[in-house]
Amino acid sequence: MTYALELKDLRKSFGKTDIIRGVNLAVNAGERIAVIGPNGAGKSTLFNLISGRLQPSSGEVLLNGQRIDGKTPFEINRLGLARSFQITNVFPKLSVFENLRCGLLWHTGARYSFLRFLSNLDEANARTEELVRQIGLERKRDVQAVNLTYAEQRALEIGVTIAGGANVILLDEPTAGMSKTETSHFIALIKHVTVGKTLLTVEHDMGVVFGLADKIAVVVYGEVIAFDTPAAVRANAKVQEAYLGSSVADAQGAGH
Numbered sequence: 479m480t481y482a483l484e485l486k487d488l489r490k491s492f493g494k495t496d497i498i499r500g501v502n503l504a505v506n507a508g509e510r511i512a513v514i515g516p517n518g519a520g521k522s523t524l525f526n527l528i529s530g531r532l533q534p535s536s537g538e539v540l541l542n543g544q545r546i547d548g549k550t551p552f553e554i555n556r557l558g559l560a561r562s563f564q565i566t567n568v569f570p571k572l573s574v575f576e577n578l579r580c581g582l583l584w585h586t587g588a589r590y591s592f593l594r595f596l597s598n599l600d601e602a603n604a605r606t607e608e609l610v611r612q613i614g615l616e617r618k619r620d621v622q623a624v625n626l627t628y629a630e631q632r633a634l635e636i637g638v639t640i641a642g643g644a645n646v647i648l649l650d651e652p653t654a655g656m657s658k659t660e661t662s663h664f665i666a667l668i669k670h671v672t673v674g675k676t677l678l679t680v681e682h683d684m685g686v687v688f689g690l691a692d693k694i695a696v697v698v699y700g701e702v703i704a705f706d707t708p709a710a711v712r713a714n715a716k717v718q719e720a721y722l723g724s725s726v727a728d729a730q731g732a733g734h
């Protein structure tokens with residue numbers, strides 16, 4: 479069976495310090511995964527290893543069954559994995575529509591051939607209009623990105639991330655900095671635009687985690703100590719002790 483994303487005994491050391499210590503993870507196509515864990519557990523490092531920003535010390539990363547460890551972020555993106563805030567760019571002076579069309583055309587390789595660019599344009603425009611609708615920014619279609627609200631900018635970033643048609647999407651804390659209302663609206667939006675795609679998020683907000691994820695991967699001290707449904711993870715004694723316990727302790731500490 480081919481997984482959308484598979485990590486095999488993945489390891490990463492910085493100098494003599496082992497940060498990722500033998501991670502195995504197999505994600506089915508179409509699953510939404512939240513990666514959680516205490517500060518410094520290695521979540522961002524894991525995302526950096528998957529997206530090619532960092533090279534593993536050992537182990538394998540497979541995207542749709544194909545080895546991608548050792549490849550550049552650009553090559554990995556071309557193979558169908560998109561990460562927000564890394565590969566994608568929102569250009570402040572371009573409108574919502576123009577930003578989305580750039581993301582789309584960039585991925586279709588239009589920049590290599592002007593003739594191909596022209597022949598693809600009608601189709602690209604239609605697809606871009608659809609993206610504008612998908613991210614709920616129809617009324618802001620022609621507004622420059624710089625003039626959008628914060629939540630709208632984040633929605634646009636998600637739109638640009640999915641514009642290239644990647645089937646595996648990595649999002650770093652997609653709702654960070656949003657109000658409660660914006661957050662619940664945004665969870666619905668993420669669910670909507672990632673239907674049929676495989677999604678991995680790094681997330682600290684437990685409301686988002688339990689609202690969004692089919693499965694949760696709990697990373698503690700460079701290892702995945704649990705990978706299961708939200709209900710099973712919530713009930714997992716090891717997780718309660720290692721992670722949820724510590725966040726209760728943090729919350730209590732913050733109250734003093």
Ligand SMILES: Nc1ncnc2c1ncn2[C@@H]1O[C@H](COP(=O)(O)OP(=O)(O)OP(=O)(O)O)[C@@H](O)[C@H]1O
Binds near residue numbers: 497516517522
């Ligand atoms: N380039 C690097 N060189 C050395 N150490 C690093 C490097 N990048 C990360 N680390 C260390 O690796 C550990 C894991 O960091 P990482 O950012 O992956 O954790 P995290 O789980 O994403 O934390 P947070 O939730 O705080 O973002 C930390 O101790 C960090 O200091």
